[in-house]
Amino acid sequence: MPPKSGKSNVRIGCYSAFLGDSPEAAAQLVYEEGANLDYLVADYLAEITMGVLAVKKNARMMAGGKNDLINSQLGSDYIQQFLGQVLNRLLPDLQKNKTKVITNAGALDPLGCKAAIEKLCDKLNIKGMKVAAVVGDDMMNGENITTLDTFKNDIISFSPLSVKNLELDADRFPINGEPIVSMNAYLGAKGIAAALEAGADIVVTGRVVDSAIVVGPLMYEYGWEPSKQKDKYYDLLASASLAGHIIECGCHATGGNFTDWRKAAYSPYGGYSNMGYPIVEFEENGEFVVTKPVKTGGLVTVGTVAEQILYETLDPALYILADVILDMRQVQLTQVGENRVHVKGAKGHQATPYLKCCGIFIDGWSVSGTLIIGGEDARGKAEVVGIAIIERARRILKQRGMDDFREINIEPLGSEIALYGVNAKSLNTREVVLRVSATHNERKALQMLANEIMAPVTCMAPGTGFGGTPIPLPNIVHFPCLLPKSKATTEFVLGSTLQKIEWDNWDDALKYQNITALPPIPTATETKGLVKTKLISVAFGRSGDKGDVSNVGIIARDSKYLPYIKRSVTEKVIAKYMQHLCQGSVKRYELPGLLAFNFVLTHALGGGGLNSLLMDKQGKSFAQVVISGVDVEIPADMVPADARL
The missing domain is CATH 3.30.70 (Alpha-Beta Plaits)
Structure with a gap:
């Protein structure tokens, strides 16, 4: 069915990748030529943000909520920047353009954020704007501090390497009675979709999976339900989740952090100083185009989009989310115009019985x-x-x-x-x-x-x-963990009405533990006429963090290089080159659709972004370290003219 808007596709733009991204980006996606959004979305929450907010909340609670100095310094439990620097400026035009807003800016207090938005609407004399809050992610049940004993019968380790052995290379737990100050489940997209169905113009959430702010609007617009789409349902959710993953980090998809950085830095319309933020144009069949406003800097290419797809991923066959398991191994990217990349090939599987949680x-x-x-x-x-x-x-x-x-x-x-x-x-x-x-x-x-x-x-x-x-x-x-879905209830509040959301049926049989293998990427067999060149000459790279785990994604610049990269850049090679940082294991995964490999390095970040003593707490530089230092052997006639030998 076509989207409820009656348009040919659904256009969603993301202006925030984290708390600290430029608030000016929201105005770009509202006013710049080529935006014309149906939905404006923003991702403010990361593990670091949740940790900082939790500690601030704890400080206020310890002070009894009466210390004016603490209150003024530490602020609220939702993202104030969203109200003060975005909505305060853009609300009239958002209403005029009929652009709906979805964001996790509710953080630790979605209901408080909802009330503040409604108060802002009154202040700006904006009538008819309906605001909803999605709640249910707080697993602390209103407690300020607890210990692991509270969850001892339910909590499960989260392994970055295995869905069968859930303790394999897992991050450490607070097993010695350390005080837990927050535990938030990564909820799915159904609460957002239901709030939109009930008439919401703005939906604020707490901790949801990052892609949910995109999946929710698409679920609503196309009326996706297991009983209607049947065998296509999970593929559609997977494709929507991939779209959300691509744009949730803002300019990461439009040339930010791109290996070939000069192309973005010196691009037309201001380059780095005027970076364009990403937009997806999502079609009924689940395929979509990634683009950006016309007269903005940066670029949208197969390389920029592929790098972002690999960012912060583990096993590409099992990108586990609350509503679906995304298999991105066969995703294909095609440049279909200037700053326009077509995406297809995402596969989906029924979700697991668990929710990932962010514990602090x-x-x-x-x-x-x-x-x-x-x-x-x-x-x-x-x-x-x-x-x-x-x-x-x-x-x-x-x-x-x-x-x-x-x-x-x-x-x-x-x-x-x-x-x-x-x-x-x-x-x-x-x-x-x-x-x-x-x-x-x-x-x-x-x-x-x-x-x-x-x-x-x-x-x-x-x-x-x-x-x-x-x-x-x-x-x-920060410690990631799993809790049974039966322990979490998603609800949304619109006006004074609270509505409970039911989970889709999950995979009790754990069929996802046996995902079908794909034919392996061929390995080069030639041994003569080969020369060494730096990996950066034949590949792009992007890395990121998941707790104490870093991934290093390597994407071949051309399919001809892929067999040589596979032979030269092995788990053993990466483990040796990164041994001064990686204290755990290294595992390589293949993504033949993207001409890529994903390396997962465990216990590589000194404990993770919140508590690491390392300079690079989140592994943001790891891919650049690898591609600038590791050699690959290729035939002499394949060496690019600008290769770094």
């Missing part, structure tokens, strides 16, 4: 501080200074009868050591930022370390300057 607990304190060190042998000076700071601080701890630091990290940034390890080449650099980090059970121990990080400016190596005042902060830890 507090485990002591952490601190990071920096110093600027310049001159001859800056790296050597930085390493000596870093070691001296820690030795001095440990001596003080011992004198005071305090425990040693639980973890330390010394990084001479600018020497390539932090990212490249033994593969570093810029060892003789004359400018370095020394970064010293540590964790401890007591804040006062880290306050002492913070003081000692400042001291070397006058008492250690020449050329040392201040890099900022370190401040000890709670050591916030």
Whole structure:
């Protein structure tokens, strides 16, 4: 059936990839030529955001909600930027254009966000705007703090490598009574779709799967139900989920973070300074086009879209979501016009009996501080200074009868050591930022370390300057886990009416554990006439994080390179090259449709984005490290003219 709007397709644009993305992007997608959106969506939530919000909420609760200083500094439990910098400016035109808004800006308080939007509508004298909130993701049942014992009969490990052995390389749990400050389930899209069906113009949610803000509108517009679409239902949900995954990170699909960065930086209409945000044009058959507003910078190509598809993925056959399992191994991309990429080939399977949850607990304190060190042998000076700071601080701890630091990290940034390890080449650099980090059970121990990080400016190596005042902060830890769907109830509130949403039937037989294998990508067999070139010469790369796991996606620039990449870039090669960062295992997956491989590196981020002491807490640079350092052997006549040998 055609969309309820009566148009030929549904146009959805995403203006926010995270809390901190430019609020000006929303105006671009409302006013720029070629936008004409049916839906404006925004993703504000990541594990780091949820952790920070949870700790802030906890601080207010501990103060009894009466401390004006804490309240003014820490703000609300929803995303205030959404109201103050987006809706406050755009509401009249959104209503005029009949553009609906879907966002997870409700964060820890969707109902509070809903009430604030309604108050803003009154202030702006906007009549008839209906606002809905989707709730049910909070698994803490109103508790401020709890422990793992609360969930001990239900909680299940989440493995990044296996749907059968759920403890394989799983992130650590708060098993020693550490206080859990939040536990939020990744809800699906049905609550959003139902709210739209009930007449909502704006829908705010808490923690939902990122793609749900796109799947919900499409589910509503096309009237998708298992009884109607039958054998096509899960393929349609999978395709919609892929569309959501592609645009949920904003400019990642339009040239942001793209391997061939110069093409985006120097693109027409301002390049990086005026990056276009992504739009999908979704058709009834489940195929769609990715594009952007006409007179904006950046670019939409097979390369930019393929990189984003691989971003933060694990097993590409089992991209597990609340409503569907997306199999992206056979996805095909075609350039069909300037800044227009056609996408098809997503396959879907019935969802699992579980919901992934984002748990946040507090485990002591952490601190990071920096110093600027310049001159001859800056790296050597930085390493000596870093070691001296820690030795001095440990001596003080011992004198005071305090425990040693639980973890330390010394990084001479600018020497390539932090990212490249033994593969570093810029060892003789004359400018370095020394970064010293540590964790401890007591804040006062880290306050002492913070003081000692400042001291070397006058008492250690020449050329040392201040890099900022370190401040000890709670050591916030994210842990992913699974809970049975029967433990979570999705509801939406529109006006004063609350409506419960039922889950689709899930796969109790666990058939998803035996997904059909595809024919393997061929491996090159030639041994003569080969030369080495850097992987970046023949491939794109994109990496991201899932807790303490990083993925490194490698996409061949041409199908002819794929067999050679497969032979040269093995699990063993990546494990060895990244051994200074990856403390777990490395597994390679194949995506023949995208001409790609996805490497999953476990225990590679020092615990994950919230509590890691590493410079790159989220593995954002890992793909660039790999493709700029790892060699691939190809026939001499295949070497590109601009290859990096």
